[in-house]
Amino acid sequence: MSSFFVFVLVTLTMLMLVYLYRVIRGPSVFDRVLGLNGISTKAIVLLVLLGTMFERVDMFVDISTGYALLNLVGALAIAKFLEERGTSEK
Amino acid sequence: MTIEIPLLILLVMTAAGAMLVKDLISSVFILGSYSFALSLVWALLGAVDVAFVEAVVGAGLATVFFLLTLFRTTEKDDVIRRPPVPWAAIIGLPLLGLLLLYGAGDLPAFGDVSSPASTHISPYYLENSVAQTRTPNVVTAVLMDYRSFDTFIETIVIFTAGIACALILRKGGE
Numbered sequence: 217m218s219s220f221f222v223f224v225l226v227t228l229t230m231l232m233l234v235y236l237y238r239v240i241r242g243p244s245v246f247d248r249v250l251g252l253n254g255i256s257t258k259a260i261v262l263l264v265l266l267g268t269m270f271e272r273v274d275m276f277v278d279i280s281t282g283y284a285l286l287n288l289v290g291a292l293a294i295a296k297f298l299e300e301r302g303t304s305e306k
Numbered sequence: 307m308t309i310e311i312p313l314l315i316l317l318v319m320t321a322a323g324a325m326l327v328k329d330l331i332s333s334v335f336i337l338g339s340y341s342f343a344l345s346l347v348w349a350l351l352g353a354v355d356v357a358f359v360e361a362v363v364g365a366g367l368a369t370v371f372f373l374l375t376l377f378r379t380t381e382k383d384d385v386i387r388r389p390p391v392p393w394a395a396i397i398g399l400p401l402l403g404l405l406l407l408y409g410a411g412d413l414p415a416f417g418d419v420s421s422p423a424s425t426h427i428s429p430y431y432l433e434n435s436v437a438q439t440r441t442p443n444v445v446t447a448v449l450m451d452y453r454s455f456d457t458f459i460e461t462i463v464i465f466t467a468g469i470a471c472a473l474i475l476r477k478g479g480e
Contacts, residue, residue, distance in 0.1 A: 222309055229312040232343075236316065239336055240323040248335045256365070259342040263357075266349050276349065279358045283345075286366025290338065293370040297331075297377055 221269050225262060232258045249294055256287045310350065316343040334372040341365035351416070355445075374475070 232255050239251035260280045267276025320340035324333050341364030348357035414421030435447040449457055 225309045226312055229309065229316060232316055232339075233312070233319070236319060236323070236339060239332075239339055240319075240327060242332075245331060248332050252335045252338055255339045255342055259346060262346055263349055266346070270352070272354070275354050279345075279349065279354065279361055282358060283342075283361045283365070286362055290366050290369045293373050294335075297373045300377070 218269065221265060225265055225269075228258050228262050228265070245298060249291070249298075253287070253291060256283065260284055260287075310347075313343060313347055313350065317347065330376055331373075334369060334376065337372070338365050338369045341368065378475075 235251045235254040235258070237251075239248050239255065242248045242251060260283050263276050263280040263283065264273065267273040267280075270276070317340065320336055320343055324336040324340055327333050327336060341360055345357045345360040345365065348354075348360055414423075418424065431444055431448055431452070435441065435444050435451075439447045439451040441447040441451065
C-alpha cells in the first residue's frame with residue numbers, strides 16, 4: 217500500500233517536471249500560465265496524497281484547499297495583468 | 307524515501323529557471339512553481355504549518371504582489387540585462403557551498419532522538435508547559451509564552467512592513 221503511494225507520488229512529481237519544461241521554455245506567456253496551473257493541480261493532489269501517507273488527511277486537506285483558493289486568486293491576477301498590459305513578448 | 311529526490315530536482319530546476327529566464331513575468335511564474343515545490347518539501351518533512359504559509363504566502367500572495375509591482379513599473383525594466391558573472395563569484399560560491407555542506411555534516415540527523423534539542427529542550431516543554439502556561443497546545447505555549455518577546459517583535463516587524471506596503475501602494479496623493 218505504502219509503496220503504491222510512493223509510486224504515485226514519484227509519477228506525479230515527474231509529471232510536474234514535464235509541466236515545468238513548458239513553464240521555463242514556453243514561447244508565449246499563455247504557455248507559462250497553463251504550465252503553472254498544471255503544476256498547481258498536481259501539487260494539490262500531491263498534498264492530499266502526502267496526508268494519506270502520514271495519516272493526517274484533515275490537516276493536509278486544509279493546505280490543499282488554501283492552495284486551490286489562492287491559485288484562483290493568482291490566476292485572476294495574471295489574467296488581469298495580461299488583459300491590461302497585453303502580451304508584448306512572442 | 308525516494309520521493310524526496312525528484313522534489314529536490316524540481317526545486318533546483320525552478321530556482322535556476324527563475325534566475326536564468328529572460329523576462330520578468332516568466333520569472334514570477336517560475337518563482338510561483340518554486341514555492342509549490344518548496345511547500346511540498348515542508349509537508350514531506352512534517353512541518354505542516356510552514357507548508358501552509360509557504361503555499362499561501364509564497365505561491366499565492368507573492369505572485370500577486372510581484373505582478374502588481376511589474377504592473378506599476380515602466381516597460382523599461384521588462385527585460386533583464388545581466389552583467390557578466392565575476393570570477394570571484396564563480397570560484398567563491400562553490401567554495402562557500404562546500405563549506406556549508408561540511409558544516410551540515412555535523413548536524414544531527416532528521417528526527418534523531420539523541421540530538422541535543424530532543425534530549426534537553428523538548429522534554430522540558432512537553433512536561434512543564436501545561437503547568438506553567440495553562441495552554442493545551444505545546445506549540446502555542448512555546449510560541450506565545452516561552453518566546454513571547456520574539457513573537458512580539460516579529461509582529462512589530464510585519465506590522466511595519468504592512469504599513470510601508472500600504473503607504474507605497476496607495477492610489478493618488480503624494
